Amino acid sequence: MFKKGDKVRYANKRQHRDYPMWYPNRRTVGVIVEVQESGCRVQWKRGSTSDDDLHFAVNANLELVEE
DSSP states (O other): OOOTTOEEEEOOHHHHHHOTTTSOOTTOEEEEEEEOSSEEEEEEOTTSSSTTSEEEEEGGGEEEOOO
16 A cells, blocks of 8 residues: 555544654654555654654554645
């Protein structure tokens, strides 16, 4: 479904509220850096989560951003 380099939008509002250190706000756009079977590691924009803003997200919580 997704591939490395794809732009994606985070689509789960509740997870950011419960775990803001790992999940960005809903509608935050990031770039996939690694694809795994159940999800992807996504580089989110600076300051949207914690540390380096690079976190795993399950595929169901991501939407492809069409350019």
